[in-house]
Amino acid sequence: MKHGGPFELAFGRGLLKLALPQGAEPTVIRKALLPKLFDASSAIASAFANPIGSEPLARLVVGRRSACILICDITRPVPNRLFLRVMIETMIKGGIPADRIDVLVATGLHRPNEGVELEELVGDPWVLKTVRVTNHFARNEHDHVDLGHTQTRGTPIRINRLFADADLRIATGLVEPHFMAGWSGGRKVVAPGVAGHETIRTFHSARFMEDPLSVQCNLVGNPLHEEQLQIVRKVGEIYALNTVLDEDRDLVCVTFGEIIASHLAAVDFIADTTMIDVPRRFKTVVTSSAGYPLDKTYYQTIKGMVTPIDILDPGGTLIIASECSEGLGSHEFRQAQARLVEMGPEPFLATLTAKTLADIDEWQTEMQLKPMRVGKIQLYTTGLDREERRITGVELVPSVNDAIAASLERHGDPAVAIIPEGPYVIPIYRRAGL
The missing domain is CATH 3.90.226.30 (LarA, C-terminal domain)
Known part of the structure; x- marks a missing residue:
């Protein structure tokens, strides 16, 4: 202050x-001032080489037949231009054919990002030329697989088929306060990011929205967060790249690894600098x-x-x-x-x-x-x-x-x-x- x-x-x-x-x-x-990662490329390479709760990316890609990378839609200023190409190049070098790699825009129930806006979102023409980049459409019933329901609250689990069926699944996103789920990024990029409309509309029903623990910066007892954790575990093996930005939209932290562990590491990094006592x-x-x-x-x-x-x-x-x-x-x-x-x-x-x-x-x-x-x-x-x-x-x-x-x-x-x-x-x- x-x-x-x-x-x-x-x-x-x-x-x-x-x-x-x-x-x-x-x-x-x-927010409190945080030191910028002036060599963002080196920081991202280090995150891939030194993951949290998983093997390095170069080992994860070996033997995989396909991959799906989730990116946030235009409402999140994620620096996709900094990491998408190196991630895809690592996949191709590891043996995944370029035509079996999908980048899927995790729109939730938002509108699709297309044309010039999609170019801005991806941030790298090479990516658009090399692999498929498509939008998620939550209302397209046939685009989703049915994985049953969560055990605790019975939320229907409908997840985009491209992501659910991929051999290697990676979510990417921005970790920032979220006024319902506590923090954005990680598991939230999967659900609601590439979930079907039934899943999303259940999340946003009043029994979740009016819960006093469904608030920003809180994960303990937060029903949305707990349901999201159950969903990513139901989907199976998922990894995540999580970014943290400062006020200038420059990178100050990047983590990679198992989706839950790597997300919590990014939350731990940002929490004290974002929650300001007044x-x-x-x-x-x-x-x-x-x-x-x-x-x-x-x-x-x-x-x-x-x-x-x-x-x-x-x-x-x-x-x-x-x-x-x-x-x-x-x-x-x-x-x-x-x-x-x-x-x-x-x-x-x-x-x-x-x-x-x-x-x-x-x-x-x-x-x-x-x-x-x-x-x-x-x-x-x-x-x-x-x-x-x-x-x-x-x-x-x-x-x-x-x-x-x-x-x-x-x-x-x-x-x-x-x-x-x-x-x-x-x-x-x-x-x-x-």
Whole structure:
């Protein structure tokens, strides 16, 4: 944390500069600084050669007939350009034919990434020319294998056939706080990443979403995490490459190995630098949706509303800036938002609690209820039309600076918390001395 300027928020592909009113008392909350891996290629090579809980990659590929590599979709800024080629080259050198190697975009129930966007996501033309790169479609029933149900909660296990049937399975991703599953990456790239819609919609039903342990940075007793672990064990042998980035989107940590062990190692690395103790709550909190690519839609923006609520004083004001360059989100999400605005928060929630399978994308609307229960939510955006703005269900503001000034005056408190990187930082309220 710091108290001096300049004050900026991540917004789109740039920064939104803040001009605070005279007398404001700002506290900037951001991740602790971590040393960059300036030789990223060497760090990745070392991770492959010195894995966690498995043999080195060069040995893993020997004798395999096929391979499937999972990559996250465009909503995660994973540096695929740094590792995909070397991973594939190692596979080919080890005897796996290039035409038996698939790179599968783990979209979950998000839209596919195609054309120029897919080129940006993969980050290396050689990869696109050498192997198949395809998107996962959770609604295509015939694309999935049925692996039964989890033992604890009976979640149906439907996994993309390309991944389930591959001789060598590798998930790649970014480890960062996730507002339901605790942390992203690892097992989450498999489910919901390449799971069927039934699996995903079960995860996002109210019995999981409203569980008090389904929160950011928590894996202990988290029902989503526990189900994900059961699913990856059911699939069988899976390995993972996990990356951690700093605010500049530069690599600061990379781990490789058995999917559960290597993911936990990355979580251990990042946890203390991401969860920031804050000795007070604030009546005015200003945050972002972490800029591009996370702030492309209002759907993703809700993550930035949820993560700081522990430091929002009840009845306070949370101001979030998000470009929303692609608008609101999916058709199903628009429908859920319209129902929220029409019905109101409590009646809307009541319609969800009896469902075994959530309607597609309505879970993000359900998550929006959490900050709305604490205080007033205000949104600054440049990317929504009039109807989309109406069904956000929050108050739209034309200026972040004016909204800050009005909030400070309204609450009679000059203190303001500023979280430039939005949901990538988790402020935790802890009174001094505790």
